[in-house]
Amino acid sequence: MTAPIISFKDFSFQYNSQTEPTLRHINLDIYPGEKVLIAGPSGSGKSTLGRCLNGLIPQSYPGTVSGQATVAGQDIRHSSIFDLSLNVGTVLQDPDSQFVGLTVVEDMAFSLENDQQSQDAMQTATQQWAQTLDLQHLLTHRPQELSGGQKQRVAMAGVLIDNSKVLLFDEPLASLDPASGKASMALIDRLTHSQELTVVIIEHRIEDVLQQPIDRLVVMQDGEIVANDRPETILRESLMAQLGLREPLYLSALKLAGIPLRDCRHLDDLTHLSAPNLTPTLQHWTQGVTLNAPVAHTDPLLDIQGLSFGYTPDHPILHDLSLTLHRGEMISLVGQNGVGKSTLSNLITGFLTPQAGQLTFAGRSLNQQSVKERADHIGYILQDPNQMISKTLIYDEVAAGLVLRGIDEDTIHDRVLATLKVCGLYEFRHWPISALSFGQKKRVTIAAILVLQPEMLILDEPTAGQDLAHYTEMMTFLEKINRDQQMTIMLITHDMHLMLEYTDRTIVLGGGNVLMDAAPADVLTNQAIIERASLAKTSLYTLAEQHQLDPTEFVAKFVQAEREVRACNTNS
Amino acid sequence: MQHQLLIGYDDRHTFLNRLSGSTKLLCFVGLSIIGMMTYDTRYLLGIMVLSLILFHFSRIKFRDVSFILSVILGFSVLNLVMVYVFAPHYGVTIYGTEHLLLGHHAAYFNLTTEQLFYEFNLLLKYTFMVPLALIFLMTTNPSEFAASLNKIGVSYRISYSVAIALRYIPDVQSDYRTISLAQQARGFEISKKAKFMTRVRGGVQILLPLIFSSLDRIEVISQAMELRRFGKGKRRTWYMAQRFKRNDYLALLIVGLLIVLGIALFRVNGGRFWNPFKA
Amino acid sequence: MQNKQSNSIRTVVATGIGAAIIFVLMKFVAIPTGIPNTQFNVAIGFLALLGAIFGPVAAGLAVFIGHALNDFVTYGSPWWTWIIVDGLVGVAFGLAKNRLKIADGALKTSKLVWFNVYQVIVNFVAWVLLAPTGDIIIYHEPASKVYLQGITTWIVDSISVAIIGTLLLALYARTRTQRGSLKKEK
Ligand SMILES: Nc1ncnc2c1ncn2[C@@H]1O[C@H](COP(=O)(O)OP(=O)(O)OP(=O)(O)O)[C@@H](O)[C@H]1O
């Protein structure tokens, strides 16, 4: 057997500002050529573990280390980040900050410049990698001109150009649309083979990562490794749900239909999945479920007529778009990276001014209203939490909007604490915001708007970077206010799971207009739309097709059954 | 778009575009220093004419720069008025003669040819570099700029700081806009409707997220750069650096001669001023 | 302790981002005072924070670069005397870093008072003594005019640092977490 390329032995780490260790007694060996997925709840220490691999810990983050950790034979405590970086290439969570060059090609060449390579050598290398990653046409573009998916690929190119043996990705999929996510994972898989890389991926979107073969799944919880095995074993024992991770959808479907997982073969690979009597059992289950009539919402709340907008005159983003949202609806807005979803919400909330079009909210025209006046009715939670946070302490941040509205202190106190509980932030209420993880920060901004109780909510990627427990908690809460207070909620999302399970209407943007406006199950079974809008077929669809079921019906029934289960759980 | 205002760079395919950034930088700095020192009207006028000729060759469209030109002109005039208000006899002091045009000899506000001439020199000094500055801004690829700084002897770390500034100015601008809107949506009224103090408080409320998120950003970017070995060696190479060609040497030679001429004029004039009134 | 290498890279990045922020603040959030070329400057308040966190090199260079770029695109040519003086002010603010020790957490009022006395003196030396003298020697402008500009700048910059700078320093210090201070509360 070959020696492991990464090896942790009884390794612990404590940040100086923390009272308890963030990583505890980690034992982990990763062998050359392996592809490892690290999953676990938000705050469980995944990024911290990643920082140990590339040497940021202990070189850049002060703290206490115990135990042993070696990467490519080097003890991380005694090697510099420079030495380690030749072995470990890191693609950080936020491609915007990773992109340090003024143009794509300069960013790709950045590490070569630091190695003092000649211009000719740099040109050859950037040409080669631009070709591999399909970036040739973007080489002179500035970062501001790229979509999320393109930035991600530039970040990868800038790291791959080093020919490092180990690649570390911290949440590569968080802001990619499903098709780009899929393409990225396929690319990583291809590179693993052609460049003989060892790959470590930290990600919440497990189902998307598992679309390509993964050798090992490591699950972390509270700073410890609680599972470390082949994905199939972990899936079979239904450990995922117990560990607070989201199972792939087809597994949930199998379970709903009453198929014992231990009888299945190839559980981690849907195309080869087999089990005794699989087809008849699934068909039987489908027949046994009757679809409820969908709840109709007919009271128009937000009406958009003939909306047109472009940042520059020659490049329109939205063109003559018309749309009506009704009171009490739960809507998902989906579409390719850069298609204009955030732009549309900016137009609705007054952050941008349209070139043409009428907006009406509850019968009153919005066109003359200021951002603040619109915000009294429409709460908007931006994609990037850092752009919303203006206070240093969590409690103050959530209270800020209420304070400005002149509400008395006791009411503020009660409402803030109640909201913090709902958002899972109660125990952190006296912390400075700077000590939170990305997912936690996002929840702070949601809390800060929820506490204002607007009539309509727009959330831009609310679940990006969230773990299942908080995701479920938050979505359950949104569902509740949607139902009880008839609050209209629009979610902008790349998460097909979220769209299927929690929303009753999906608006697909594409080509500057609405491509499709229908029930989520109908959208996700429409092959043409999926391709045009860069969405992804879910595994449910594949499962249904493989077993001669009508995909739309099957998906709809699955969603209904899941919701009933959820309703039972929350009521009990 | 806003960031176009900062760097209206575009490859206009002129010989000015093809000069290396280092050459343009050296020429610009050299001329601006000598222009700062001298008060020789002939010399300043000469450089002004030269730079206007270059401006013509640079194929920069006038309407792209008309706004910035009007701002510059406005500020220059304000300054000139102020100089006159505070020191209406300064020209007389400098040139040592007095040719009255308007008003009385003993009055505080009177107008002399000397004062007019001095202020005309000032105007030249405020504006003679403007065409050159515009040429420099609009024909130098910002990507090459940092490499040029490094080449003319600035340390590569400082040069890279400038590159980072250019890289992130558009981001900071759009962050500023978004944050300001997000704060308004939370209930801070900072539009003209609100009272002055409320607006100031609202302004600070935008400043805080902008600054604190930028401080976080400094951390992340430093890490990203360190992970890609920035600062490893005593030097670094630049993908965008340009080699010197014949024209570069030619341009440097011409500017060198101009500077020597400027210094020679100091001796001829016996000081920094050219005095036409003495003759 | 962070190692030296990381710190020198942080200085480079802080200089660049600091310059970008100073540029944007100078260009879009300056309130004119009525006297040409002098304005109520928010950027200088930020400079106090930048200096306190990253030290003299980063603060001095950041304001130098930011100011030069801003002059470049608004006036067409940089006004070197004021840019250099601004850079020196940045260095002086950066020298307060070791005394303020902002990274260690909350600032006592006494330190803030000390800093404000210090900054008023720094601004005085810079804008009332150095900048006008430079203008007179290098640009040969009339003394009364440049002294008026200098004194105005001294006053507005000191006020700006006193209000915005002090606020930023105090708030930033509060976000710094003391060693071993974070604990979940039930
Ligand atoms: N620089 C830091 N200083 C102090 N504590 C930190 C620091 N970075 C992270 N932590 C703490 O360590 C814990 C683990 O954080 P980490 O970022 O590793 O989580 P994660 O598993 O990557 O979460 P997420 O999925 O939200 O990214 C968190 O409780 C966080 O508050």
Ligand SMILES: Nc1ncnc2c1ncn2[C@@H]1O[C@H](COP(=O)(O)OP(=O)(O)OP(=O)(O)O)[C@@H](O)[C@H]1O
């Ligand atoms: N400030 C801006 N100036 C110029 N173009 C912009 C600006 N903001 C966005 N764009 C462009 O407008 C288009 C739509 O951007 P938008 O952010 O609305 O996309 P999105 O659908 O939200 O994408 P994502 O899923 O990646 O968040 C993109 O092509 C983008 O490059």
Ligand SMILES: [Mg+2]
């Ligand atoms: Mg993380």
Ligand SMILES: [Mg+2]
């Ligand atoms: Mg978006």
